[in-house]
Amino acid sequence: MSAITYELLHIDKNSGARRGVVHTPHGDIQTPIFMPVGTQATVKAMTPEELKEEVQAQIILSNTYHLYLRPGHELVKEAGGLHKFMNWDRPILTDCGGFQVFSLSDLRKIKEEGVEFTSHLDGSKHFFSPERVMEIEEALGADIIMAFDECVKYPETYEYTKQSMERTTRWAKRCKDAHTTADRQGLFGIIQGGFYEDLREQSAKDLIAMDFPGYAIGGISVGEPKEEFLKMLKFTAPLMPENKPRYLMGVGSPDYLIEAALAGIDMCDCVLPTRIARHGTAMTSHGKVVARNACYERDFTPLDSECDCYTCRNYTKAYIRHLINTKEILGVRLLSIHNLRFLTKLMDRVRIEIENDNLLNFRDEFYKNYGYTKE
RNA sequence: GGGUAGGUGGUCGAGUGGUUAAUGGCACCAGACUGUAAAUCUGGCCGCGAGAGCGUACGAUGGUUCGAAUCCAUCCCUACCCA
16 A cells, blocks of 8 residues: 555546545645645744644645755654654655755766765765665655656756656666655655656656656746746646646746646645745735835735735734844744745635636636736 | 044945045845745946936035045034043
């Protein structure tokens, strides 16, 4: 029995979006879902209690690379695993370090065997092979663990993307072979292939043949125009098995999340809501509110009149602007709570609209209120 | 009353005869951020102008000089010390 299983509840008759449940060793996840990112065993500025009670997050992400460097996966294991270490008893997903192959591109060398990183902390050398990544992710003990991949930049040549994708596929096989905890950790494969349809197709086919309990789309939402993103998303999602979770990596703006659900994606994660919160911006049902801006100096209304979050129930834009401008920690915390709650609530709504076969209409209405121009 | 050190753009503070509308920091204003090297980064920040540019500006006034925030004279103001 796999640690991770997917139960399909309903398909939106008008869009094909999926409403489902992912069963994990630490409980169920209602999908589609947005997963807050807590790279270093913490969703920045949030306590796990706030994530549960105020944000109502069902699952969070953490990161192999960062936790391997500090405090070290052995230490986390000694603490009783990541759940216990950080006092979070709901599901956790660990990313594999594949994104760091992309984001730390000046600090690493890729070979067939794996990737050599120069630590961004102290310049020390570290080698990540698929086998090593499995060892680390198993020590961390997340419910869902990701196979080691390379997230290719945009744009990239066909030739490079092809050989990278093929290597990621070989690495996925090595991860699967090295994986020893399939009874309590579900290993997901990551579809690569850049912005080339035939490569995406090949990647999906080869990974599906390996029979992972779930699949992710990686390597999109890496700075390409929205049009390119949507094209690749809509091409790739239907290639993924229907009876397993489908995870789109690195997506977190409201429009991308809705588009992902429409494409039949079940899970997304992103640093965006917490990052822009720290930088003074809120996502609201009426579009972005840059709370730092002078126009809110005397605005004694909540960030979002339609929001039920702790921040909106208790604080005004004028106060939050003051906190952000004076660099008070509370400003960052209040905005983080709001943004995360905004997205979890958005996904609550998306699930309801799917059940009502109405996600397309909701998308249009949401775009209009948010101020997005359609596609 | 005497002495010493000073007065620079919102502020602190460089500059001490030309390439200076004047380095930096802060404050202020705006933008970016999408599997977190990010409580970060980028841009703007005298006025007018889309721009080339024009006008005004380094306490005040006058002077030296081809040219002054920078040199000189007088005055005003500030801080500290002595009486």
